[in-house]
Amino acid sequence: xxxxxxxxxxxxxxxxxxxxxxxxxxxxxxxxxxxxxxxxxxxxxxxxxxxxxxxxxxxxxxxxxxxxxxxxxxxxxxxxxxxxxxxxxxxxxxxxxxxxxxxxxxxxxxxxxxxxxxxxxxxxxxxxxx
Numbered sequence: 343x344x345x346x347x348x349x350x351x352x353x354x355x356x357x358x359x360x361x362x363x364x365x366x367x368x369x370x371x372x373x374x375x376x377x378x379x380x381x382x383x384x385x386x387x388x389x390x391x392x393x394x395x396x397x398x399x400x401x402x403x404x405x406x407x408x409x410x411x412x413x414x415x416x417x418x419x420x421x422x423x424x425x426x427x428x429x430x431x432x433x434x435x436x437x438x439x440x441x442x443x444x445x446x447x448x449x450x451x452x453x454x455x456x457x458x459x460x461x462x463x464x465x466x467x468x469x470x471x472x
Contacts, residue, residue: 368418369450381460385431387438396434397459403427408459409434409442412450419450423457 369377371393378384384397394411407430410423422444428434448456 370419371412371414374412374419374450378460387435394435394438396431396438398431399427399459402458405429407431407434409438410444411438413447415447415449417449420447421450421453422447423453 375386375393378395378397379386382397384395387394392411392413395409397408397410399406399408406427408423408427410421413420413422424434424437425443425445426437428437454460
């Protein structure tokens with residue numbers, strides 16, 4: 343079943359810094375979609391309450407894509423980032439559809455402070471282990 347594609351508002355001024363956990367104005371899916379699109383150019387599909395995202399992470403791993411989904415929760419917007427990276431956008435969408443393994447969910451504000459997907463200066467350095 344194909345999900346609805348969401349369009350991001352390019353001029354959104356909402357940032358995670360403007361909303362905090364104690365605020366009644368928690369970061370929502372309506373805030374998340376334009377924020378992540380502006381930062382990464384991510385593509386989105388809406389599948390009911392679950393919003394799925396695929397992000398080109400060539401700045402970290404050339405030729406790779408990351409996938410995640412978000413769900414509203416009583417504590418705020420929960421982010422579920424898949425554990426693998428994928429060789430194509432189609433492979434990332436298929437992994438989301440197959441409900442592939444993900445890291446433990448984090449509330450958006452915590453995830454935003456730890457993630458590397460929006461950091462265009464992030465680089466991966468391979469280490470040779472002997």
